Amino acid sequence: MSRYVYDFVEGNKDLKDLLGGKGANLAEMTRMGLPVPAGFTITTAACQQYLHTGSVPAGLFAEVEHHLRLVQTQMDKTFGDAHDPLLLSVRSGGKFSMPGMMETILDIGLNDASVAGLARHSGDERFAWDSYRRLIQMFGKTVFDMPGADFETELAHARDAAGVTNDAELSAAQLRDVVAAYKKVFHAHTGRDFPQAVHEQLFLAITAVFTSWNAERAVLYRRQERIPQDLGTAVNVMAMVFGNRGADSGTGVAFTRDPATGRRGVYGDYLTNAQGEDVVAGIRNTVGLGELSTIDPASYGQLLSVMQRLEQRYRDLCDIEFTIENGKLWMLQTRVGKRTAAAAFVIAAQLVDEGTITLDEALQRVTGEQLAQLMFPSFDLDAAPAPLATGVPASPGAAVGAVVFDSAAAAAATGPVILVRRETNPDDLPGMIAAQGILTSRGGKTSHAAVVARGMGKTCVCGADAIEIGDGTFTVGGLVVRAGDIISLDGTTGRVYPGPVPVRPSPVVRYFEGQLTAHGNPLLSAVERLMIHATHRARLHVHANADTAADAARARRFGATGVGLCRTEHMFLGERRILVERLILASDDAERAEALAALLPLQRADFEDLLAAMDGLPVTIRLIDPPLHEFLPPLEELTARVARAEALGEDPGHDGVLLAAVRRMHEQNPMLGLRGVRLGLVIPGLFAMQIRAVAQAAAARVAAGGDPRPEIMVPLVGAVQELETVRAEALSVLAAVPGAPPIRIGTMIEVPRAALTAGQIAAAAEFFSFGTNDLTQMTWGFSRDDVEGAFFGRYLGLGIFAVSPFETIDPDGVGELVRIAVERGRAARPELTVGVCGEHGGDPASVRFFHTAGLDYVSCSPFRVPIARLEAGRAAATDATGSDSR
Ligand code: PEP
Ligand code: MG
Numbered sequence: 001m002s003r004y005v006y007d008f009v010e011g012n013k014d015l016k017d018l019l020g021g022k023g024a025n026l027a028e029m030t031r032m033g034l035p036v037p038a039g040f041t042i043t044t045a046a047c048q049q050y051l052h053t054g055s056v057p058a059g060l061f062a063e064v065e066h067h068l069r070l071v072q073t074q075m076d077k078t079f080g081d082a083h084d085p086l087l088l089s090v091r092s093g094g095k096f097s098m099p100g101m102m103e104t105i106l107d108i109g110l111n112d113a114s115v116a117g118l119a120r121h122s123g124d125e126r127f128a129w130d131s132y133r134r135l136i137q138m139f140g141k142t143v144f145d146m147p148g149a150d151f152e153t154e155l156a157h158a159r160d161a162a163g164v165t166n167d168a169e170l171s172a173a174q175l176r177d178v179v180a181a182y183k184k185v186f187h188a189h190t191g192r193d194f195p196q197a198v199h200e201q202l203f204l205a206i207t208a209v210f211t212s213w214n215a216e217r218a219v220l221y222r223r224q225e226r227i228p229q230d231l232g233t234a235v236n237v238m239a240m241v242f243g244n245r246g247a248d249s250g251t252g253v254a255f256t257r258d259p260a261t262g263r264r265g266v267y268g269d270y271l272t273n274a275q276g277e278d279v280v281a282g283i284r285n286t287v288g289l290g291e292l293s294t295i296d297p298a299s300y301g302q303l304l305s306v307m308q309r310l311e312q313r314y315r316d317l318c319d320i321e322f323t324i325e326n327g328k329l330w331m332l333q334t335r336v337g338k339r340t341a342a343a344a345f346v347i348a349a350q351l352v353d354e355g356t357i358t359l360d361e362a363l364q365r366v367t368g369e370q371l372a373q374l375m376f377p378s379f380d381l382d383a384a385p386a387p388l389a390t391g392v393p394a395s396p397g398a399a400v401g402a403v404v405f406d407s408a409a410a411a412a413a414t415g416p417v418i419l420v421r422r423e424t425n426p427d428d429l430p431g432m433i434a435a436q437g438i439l440t441s442r443g444g445k446t447s448h449a450a451v452v453a454r455g456m457g458k459t460c461v462c463g464a465d466a467i468e469i470g471d472g473t474f475t476v477g478g479l480v481v482r483a484g485d486i487i488s489l490d491g492t493t494g495r496v497y498p499g500p501v502p503v504r505p506s507p508v509v510r511y512f513e514g515q516l517t518a519h520g521n522p523l524l525s526a527v528e529r530l531m532i533h534a535t536h537r538a539r540l541h542v543h544a545n546a547d548t549a550a551d552a553a554r555a556r557r558f559g560a561t562g563v564g565l566c567r568t569e570h571m572f573l574g575e576r577r578i579l580v581e582r583l584i585l586a587s588d589d590a591e592r593a594e595a596l597a598a599l600l601p602l603q604r605a606d607f608e609d610l611l612a613a614m615d616g617l618p619v620t621i622r623l624i625d626p627p628l629h630e631f632l633p634p635l636e637e638l639t640a641r642v643a644r645a646e647a648l649g650e651d652p653g654h655d656g657v658l659l660a661a662v663r664r665m666h667e668q669n670p671m672l673g674l675r676g677v678r679l680g681l682v683i684p685g686l687f688a689m690q691i692r693a694v695a696q697a698a699a700a701r702v703a704a705g706g707d708p709r710p711e712i713m714v715p716l717v718g719a720v721q722e723l724e725t726v727r728a729e730a731l732s733v734l735a736a737v738p739g740a741p742p743i744r745i746g747t748m749i750e751v752p753r754a755a756l757t758a759g760q761i762a763a764a765a766e767f768f769s770f771g772t773n774d775l776t777q778m779t780w781g782f783s784r785d786d787v788e789g790a791f792f793g794r795y796l797g798l799g800i801f802a803v804s805p806f807e808t809i810d811p812d813g814v815g816e817l818v819r820i821a822v823e824r825g826r827a828a829r830p831e832l833t834v835g836v837c838g839e840h841g842g843d844p845a846s847v848r849f850f851h852t853a854g855l856d857y858v859s860c861s862p863f864r865v866p867i868a869r870l871e872a873g874r875a876a877a878t879d880a881t882g883s884d885s886r
Contacts, residue, residue, distance in 0.1 A: 002045070002057065003043075003063070004042055004043050004045065004046040004057055004059075004060050004063055005040050005041070005042050005043070005046075005060070005063040005064055005066075005067050006018075006019060006023070006027070006040060006041050006043065007039075007040045007067055007070055008023075008026050008027050008030040008036060008038065008039050008040060008041070008238075009027070009030050009031065010027065011023060011024055011026075011027025011028070011041060012024065012027055012028050012031060013025055013027070013028035013313075013314070015027070016095045017044065017095055017231075018043050018044060018045065018234070019041045019043060019044070019093075019234050020041070020044055020092075020093035020094050020095055020233060020234030020236070021093060021094065021095060021096065021097055021335055022091065022093030022234070022236055022333055022335070023041030023093050023234045023236050025333065025334050025335050026039065026041070026236060026238070026333065027041070028313070028334075029310075029331050029334060032309060032313065034306055034309070034331050035328070035329055035330050035331055036238075036330070036331050036332075037075070037238050037239040037240070037241050037330055037332075038070070038071040038074035038075050038238070038239050039071060039088075039236060039237055039238030039239060040064075040067040040068075040070075040071065040236075040237055041093075041234050041235070041236050041237075042060070042064065042206060042234060042235040042236075042237070043234055044094065044095065044231060044232040044233060044234045045232070046060055046210075046232075046235075047210045047213060047232035047233050047234065047235070048230070048231075048232040050207070050210040050232075051210065051213060051214065051232060056203075056206075056207060056210075061203055064202070064203070064206070064237070065199070067237075068202075068237075071086070071088075071237075071239055072086055074239075075239045077239075079109050079198055079199075079202075080109055080111065080113075080114055080198035080199075081114060081117055082113040082114055082116065082117045083117045083120065083121065084117055084118075084120075084121040085109050085110070085114035085117050085118055085121075086109060086239060086240075087106075087107050087108060087109040087110060087118070087131070087239070087240035088108045088109055088202065088237055088238065088239060088240060089104065089105070089106045089107075089108070089236075089237070089238050089239075089240050090104070090105045090108055090202070090205040090206060090209060090235060090236070090237050091104045091209070091235070091236045091238070092104065092209045092212060092213070092233040092234075092235060092236075093233060093234050093235070093236050094213070094227075094231055094232070094233040094234065095227075095231050096225070096227045096231075097335060097338070098218060098221050098222065098225075098227070099448065099452060100425070100426045100448050100452070102209065102212040102213060102215065102218055102233055103142045103208055103209050103212040103215075104138075104142075105135070105138050105139055105142055105143075105205045105208070105209075106131075106134065106135065106138060106240065106275065107131045107132070107134055107135040107138075107240060108135065108139075108198070108201050108202055108205055109198045109201065109202075109240075110128075110131060110132045110135050110198075111195075111196040111197075111198060111201075112196060113196075114198070115128050115129065115131075115132045115179075116128070118131065119172075122245065124245065124246075125172040126170075126171065126172040126175060127242075127244065127245060128172075129172050129175035129176050129178075129179060130167075130170075130175050130244075131242075132175075132179050133175055133178045133179045133182055136151075136179065136182040136183065136186060136194055137151045137182065139194070139201065139204075139205070140182075140185070140186050140189070140190075140194075142205070142208045142212070143204045143205060143207075143208040144186075144189065144190045146185075146186070146189050146190070150185045150189065151182060151185065154178060154181040154182060154185060155167060155178060157181070158170060158174055158175075158177060158178045158181070161174075162174050182194075202237070206235050206237070209233065209235045210232075210233070210235070212233070213232055213233045217426045217427060217429050220429055220430065220433075221426075221429060223796065223797075223799070223802065224429075224433055226802050226803065229799060238332075241323050241325045241328075241330045241332075242275070242323070242325050243271075243273070243274055243275055243276065243323040243324060243325065244273055244274055244275050245273075245325055245326055246273060246326070247272060247273060248296065248324070248326050248327045249272070249273055249323075249324055249325050249326055249327075250270055250271055250272040250273060250274060250292075250295070250296075250323070250324050251270075251271055251274050251275060251276045251321075251322070251323045251324070252268055252269055252270035252271065252286070252289060252292065252321075252322055252323075252324075253268050253269050253289075253319065253320065253321055253322075254266070254267070254268035254289055254303065254307060254319065254320045254322065255267040255268055255317065255318070255319050255320075255337055256307045256308075256310065256311045256317050256318045256319075256320075256337075257317045257343070257347055257350075258343065259317065259319070259337055259338065259339040259340065259343055260339075260340050260342075260343060260393060260394075260395075260396065261340075261342060261343055261346065262317075262339070262342065262343035262344075262345070262346030262347040262350065262522070262526075263346075263522075264350070266289055266290055266304070267289065268288075268289035268320075269286035269287070269288065269289060269444045270286060270287050270288070270289050270291065270292045270295070271286045271287070272287075272295065276321055276323065276332060285442065285443070285444065285463060285465065286444050296324060296327065298327070299324050299327065299328075299329045302329050303320075303322060303329060306320070306329075306331060307320065310334055312356075314334075314336055315351065315356050315357055316336045316337075316347070316351070316365070317336065317337045317339055317343070317347050318334050318335065318336060318337055319334065319335060319337030319338070320333065320334045321333040321334075340373075340395065340396055341366075341369075341370035341371070341373040341374050341396075342374060342396065342523050344365060344366045344367075344370050345366050345370070345371075345374070345523060345526040345527050345530060346522050346523055346526045347365070348362040348363075348365040348366055348526065348530060349362065349522075349525065349526035349529050349530065350526075351365075352529075359529075359530075359533045360533075360537070360877040362530060362533070363530060363533060363534060363537070363870075363873055363874045363877045364874065364877065364878065366530060366870070366874075367844060367870075367871075367874075368844030368847070368867040368868070368870050368871040368874075369844055369867075371508070371527070371866060371867050371870050372864075372867050373397070374506060374508040374523075374527070375506050375508055375509050375512075375863065375866070375867075376397060376398070376506055377398060377503040377504055377505050377506055378397070378398045378490075378492065378503060378504060378506060379398045379488065379490050379497075379501045379502070379503055379504070380501065380502040380503060380504040383501065383502045384488075384495075384497050384501045385497055385498060385499065385501070387495040387496055387497050388466075388467075388476050388477075388479065388481070388487070388496045388497060388498050389464040389466040389467050389476050389477075389495075389496045390464065390466075390493075390494050390495050390496070391439070391440070391441075391461040391462055391463045391464030391465070391467075391494045391496065392443075392444050392450070392461065392462040392463045392464075392494055393461065393490070393491055393492055393493055393494035394444075394447075394449065394450035394453060394460040394461060394462040394491065394494075395450060395453040395458060395459055395460035395491045396459065396491040396492040397437070397458070397459035397491045397492070398459065398488070398489070398490060398491070398492075398501070398503050399416075399418060399435075399436040399437025399458075399459035399488070399489045399491065400416065400418075400436065400486065400487075400488045400489075400500045400501065400503070401415070401416035401417045401418040401435065401436040401437065401486065401487070402415060402416070402417050402418070402483075402484050402485065402486055403417070403418055403420050403474070403481055403482070403483055403484065403485050403486075403487055404417045404418070404419055404420070404431070404435070404483060405419075405420055405421070405469070405472060405474075405483055406419075406421075406431065407419065407427065407428040407429070407430050407431025407432070408430075408431065409431070409483070410430070410431030410432075410434045410435045411430040411431050411433075411434045413434065416436040417434070417435050417436060418435060418436060418437045418438070418439055418487055418489055419431045419432060419434075419435040419437075419438045419439070420439045420440075420467075420469065420474060421438070421439075421440050421441075421449070421469070422440060422441050422442050422469050423440050423441075423442045423443050423447060423448065423449065424438065424440060424447075424448050424449040424452070425448055426448070428449075429452070432449075432452060432453065432458065435458070436458075436459065436489075437458065437459035437460060437461070437489040437491065438453050438458065438459070438460045438461075438489075439460075439461050439462075439464060439467075439487075439489055439496060440460075440461075440462045440463065440464070441463070441464055441465055441467040441468070441469055441474075442462075442463055442465065443462045443463050444462060444463055447462050447463070449462050450462050453491075459489050459490075459491035460489075460491055461489050461490070461491060461494050461495075461496055464494070464496055467496075479498075481498070485498075486498075486499055486500050487499070488500055488501040507521070507523070507524060508523070508524065508527055511524045511527065511528070512557060512558050512559075512866055513554070513557055513558075514557055530870070530873075531559070531866065531869065531870060531873075533873060533877075534869055534870045534872065534873020534874065534877075535559065535869060535873060536873070537873040537876045537877045538869065538872035538873040538875075538876050539851065539872070539875075539876050540847070540850060540851050540855060540856070540857055540858055540868075540872040540875070540876075541561050541562065541835075541856060541857035541858075541872075542559065542560055542561065542857065542858055542859075542860070542865055542868045542869045542872060543555075543560055543561065543562040543563055543564030543565075543618070543620070543835065543837075543857050543858070543859035543860075544556075544558075544560040544562075544563055544564065544859060544860065544861065544862050544865055545563070545564060545565040545566075545567070545837055545841070545859055545860060545861055545862075546560075546563050546565075546566060546610070546862060547566050547567050547568075547570040547571065547610075548570075548606075548609075548610070549606075549609035549610050549612065549613040550613075551862050552610055552613040552614050552619075552862075553613045554862045555862035555865050556613065556614060556617075558862055558863075558865040558866050559865055559866060559869050560617075560862065560865045561617055561857075562614060562617040562618040562619065562620070562709075562857070562859075563610065563614050563617075563618070563619040563620060563859075564620050564769060564835050564836075564837045564841070564857060564858075564859020564860075565620060565622055565713075565769065565837035565859050566610060566619065566620065566621045566622060567622060567625065568603070568621060568622060568623065568624050568625075568690060569624050569625055569626050569630075571602070571603060571606050572599075572624075572631060576599075576602060577631055579595060579598050579599050579602075580595075580599070580628065580631040581631060581632060581658075582594075582595040582598070583595035583596060583599070583628075583683075583686070584628050584629075584631065584632065584661060584665075585657060585658075585661055589684075592684065592685060593685065596685050596686065596689040597689075599689060599693075600689050600692065600693050600696075603689070603690060603693035603694075603697075604693040604696050604697045604700075605697075606697075607621065607693055607694050607697035607698075607710065608697040608700055608701060611697055611698060611701045611706065611708040611709075611710060612701060612706060614709075615701070615706050615707050615708065616707040616709065617709060618709045618710075618711055619708070619709060619710050619711065620710075620711045620713050620746075620767075620769065620835075620837075620859075621690075621694050621710055621711065621712055621713065622713040622714075622715055622748065623677075623680060623687050623690050623691070623712065623713065623714055623715060623726075624679060624680075624686065624687075624690065625675060625676050625679075625715040625716065626675055627665075627667065627670040627671075627673055627674055627675045627679075628665065628674070628679065628683070629661075629662055629665040629666070629667075629670070630670075632658055632661060632662050632665075633658060633662070634662075635659075635662050635663070635666065638655055638658055638659040638662055639659060641655045641659075642655050642656055642659050671774075671777070671783065671784075671785075675715075675716060676714075676715040676716020676717070676748075676750075677714050677715060677716050677717050677722045677723070677726060678716065678722075680714070680726050680729075681722065681725060681726070687726060687729065687730070688729055688730075688733050691712055691729075691730050691733045691734065692733050692736075692737060694710050694712060694743065695733065695734050695737035695740040695743060696737055696740070697710070698710050698740045698741055698743065699737055699738065699739035699740040699741075702739055702740070702741055703739060708741060709741070710741075710743055711743060711744045711745070711746060711766075711767065712730060712743060712744070712745045712746070713745075713746050713747065713748060713767075713769060714726050714727075714745070714746070714747045714748065715747075715748045715750065715771065716748065716750055716751060716771075716774065717747045717748065717749075717750075717751065717754050717761065718751040718753040718754050719753065719754075719757065719761075720757065720760040720761045720763060720764050723747050723761060723764040723765060724764045727745050727764050730745055731745075744766040744767060745765070745766055746765045746766050746767030746768060746769065746833070747761060747764075747765045747767075747768060747769075748768075748769050748770070748771040748774075748837070749761075749768050749769070749770050749771065749775065749818075749821050750770070750771035750772075750773075750774035750775050750778070751774070751775070751778055752775070752778055752779055752817055754821070755775070755817035755818070755820055755821040756817070756820065756821075756824075757824075758820065758821035758822075758823075758824040758825040758828075759824035759825065759827060759828040760828070761825070762824070762825040762826075762828040762829040762832050763828055763829065765825075765829075765832070766829075766832070766833070767832060767833035767834065767835070768821065768822075768825055768832060768833070768834045768835070769834075769835045769836060769837045769859070770818055770821070770834075770835070770836040770837070770838060770855075771837060771838050772809060772814060772818075772836055772838030772839070772840045772841075772846075773806065773838040773839055774838070775814055775817065775818075775838065776805050776806055776809075776810065776814050776838070779810075779813050779814045779817060780805060780810070780813070780814075782805070782806075784806060788804055788806060792804055803845075806839065807839070807840075807843060808840065808843050808845045808846050809840045809843070809845075809846040809849050809850075811849055815849055815853070818836075818849075818850075818853050819853050822834055822853055822854055822855065826854075833856050833857075834854070834855050834856050835855055835856055835857040835858065835859055836850055836855060836857075836858050836859065837859040837860075839860075841858035841859045841860040841864075841868065842858070842860025842861055842864030842865075842867060842868050844867060844871045846858075847868050847871035847872055847875065848871060848874075848875045848878075851872060851875035851876065852875070858872070
């Protein structure tokens with residue numbers, strides 16, 4: 001028979017798939033002998049089965065009963081006891097952390113009899129009734145979907161009746177009345193009494209946690225974080241301990257290093273006389289963890305030693321939730337902590353220095369996405385006005401946008417917005433995703449807003465308590481800021497500025513540019529160290545997509561070892577467009593030859609500059625690709641101009657000629673029309689001119705003492721015969737240019753047929769470069785110019801894919817074509833060089849795919865070169881160290 005329940009003493013931190021992150025880590029702490037309340041975990045497999053069949057697995061509750069008996073023995077209390085009852089918390093906990101997304105129910109086990117027992121045993125009647133009313137409230141909301149307002153209204157009545165403004169001022173008797181009122185509300189909504197049978201409470205709570213896996217906000221969060229939707233959550237059932245039992249009790253959160261900067265030290269928040277949920281909700285402002293050393297020195301000392309042991313065990317930054325009940329410390333949770341991108345790099349390097357992890361492991365502790373975040377600009381503080389307010393710098397970055405006050409407005413906005421809230425809760429997720437930044441007036445570094453924003457890499461300032469949020473406005477020091485006003489948020493300093501503040505480049509970019517040295521700067525030193533190791537490790541080379549010498553030079557500074565794609569059509573823009581127009585309009589060979597002759601020197605000069613910038617490294621120059629009518633004015637514009645001229649009785653002149661040409665060249669599906677290699681075969685002399693320009697530029701570079709390494713790449717080939725024809729012409733042009741170095745000729749693989757016939761094509765190609773933009777377009781039949789805006793939102797919503805296939809390579813379809821082409825191409829020509837130059841070449845997940853598929857290089861925009869270099873190194877190091885240790 002399957003087993004669905006594990007006592008904390010039975011699990012360990014490596015069982016996250018089965019026990020969820022929280023359960024596995026509670027088990028690990030229990031095994032380490034740390035003070036964890038007794039409890040057990042119901043597995044994710046039980047949840048999966050529940051979600052699948054709609055009912056809990058047979059025998060699950062009997063198993064729960066068995067483990068509950070063990071908890072009772074350990075805690076020396078009985079569940080439902082009328083004298084000294086054991087109370088339980090029931091918490092969700094999936095494999096991946098989803099802060100605040102699913103349900104928690106506390107104080108299970110209270111009923112009309114045991115509430116009296118709790119009052120007697122704790123000596124605190126008020127506390128007992130307050131716990132009971134919290135249970136009914138949480139239970140009603142979670143298990144029976146009751147609106148929170150039903151309970152809030154009753155609580156407000158009670159406050160009014162008692163003439164107080166704060167719940168804490170309600171007496172035991174008044175809270176007993178609140179419980180009675182809550183029970184009535186409960187009955188009115190559910191048609192039944194609040195369950196007095198404590199086991200029924202427990203089973204209903206467990207089932208509600210299973211169900212909460214599919215809550216709308218949880219589904220949305222997983223989609224955003226790319227967490228699979230079918231994992232299910234584990235359920236942790238644990239003996240309750242109380243942080244709200246007076247001044248010698250409290251609850252807090254601790255980090256073993258600063259999750260914002262990575263610095264070593266004591267970081268966290270503490271709240272005296274409170275339950276854990278009060279801290280996470282950010283409803284009351286906390287004190288710094290350091291103050292616990294005066295509030296409760298013994299617990300503080302014990303906590304520091306626990307933190308040290310956890311770091312040693314997890315070999316990483318840990319975050320911890322703890323409670324102190326009447327001076328006794330209890331550990332409620334730990335996990336490898338989320339951190340900012342900067343902290344990830346700094347901590348990885350520190351752990352190497354401390355001898356805790358190897359450099360290969362350090363590479364697994366950072367990601368290309370994090371490096372991308374560090375390459376974002378920040379504010380130019382010299383140009384900043386006086387700040388409006390300062391809050392907690394919860395998630396770094398520089399965000400400028402118009403103020404909005406609710407999630408729906410943020411989600412509906414078309415321009416950049418800043419979501420301003422008193423505090424956020426999981427319902428605000430859509431707005432947080434849409435906003436540039438988040439500003440709250442309450443809560444600290446561990447509030448919901450802070451944790452979620454950090455996870456998303458989104459700028460966030462929390463707890464800016466000088467801000468008074470009203471209805472559609474906020475006021476600060478007499479100044480009123482309205483919805484739609486622009487503000488700027490500095491997530492690194494916590495400052496909030498009026499108006500737009502200019503931004504300046506990131507220090508990491510300046511370091512890559514060679515404008516800053518890493519020396520003495522912990523972040524830059526860490527980046528430098530990991531980049532050096534990644535480069536040393538990487539098997540994939542990283543080239544750049546660059547059309548100009550300036551782009552190529554920047555890419556080279558960023559570590560590119562070649563140009564993987566020069567789109568030559570970009571050299572025909574601006575004032576040169578007219579020359580292409582002349583070529584298109586040429587009515588005979590002589591006119592065509594004249595137009596091409598005018599283009600030749602311009603191309604040659606461009607190529608010379610590009611080859612100089614990449615001297616000694618390969619430069620892959622692609623022959624012209626787009627349909628030629630892209631170089632003419634649009635049909636509608638010309639039609640209007642000609643119609644206007646005709647209406648005025650004027651001669652449309654040149655416009656008339658152009659219109660005739662555009663009409664002649666019109667295609668219903670230009671992306672599938674006369675473009676790429678087809679142009680070279682249809683327009684005599686066009687490719688030859690470009691090839692001659694490349695060869696002459698290379699010869700000139702050789703004559704100047706350079707080491708040019710150009711390669712010629714033919715786009716959109718679908719059949720080897722196309723390539724053979726262009727190749728024959730190219731060879732004869734190259735042979736006629738004296739002094740040119742050997743120039744390789746290869747092809748893009750962008751048409752599914754090319755991938756499938758790669759064995760034949762390789763006979764005529766010295767290299768392949770996957771054009772995964774077109775290959776994705778043609779494999780899926782998705783117009784790359786239209787679909788992302790048109791209906792991808794719906795597709796993502798339906799889970800047809802978790803990310804656009806134009807962003808991250810689709811491994812099963814497009815990726816399979818890549819694998820086939822590599823295999824067939826190399827079988828036919830073992831020395832074939834294979835790369836990729838579509839947008840996927842700079843996407844972290846795709847770089848890993850290309851590493852595994854055995855490519856020689858990826859090519860991407862200059863700005864993404866460092867990201868691809870890091871990912872190439874990580875992919876190679878993963879081969880050596882196994883998968884990501886987290
Ligand atoms: C591609 O199709 O992936 C490619 C690199 O070519 P382009 O984007 O210029 O069509
Ligand atoms: Mg293409």
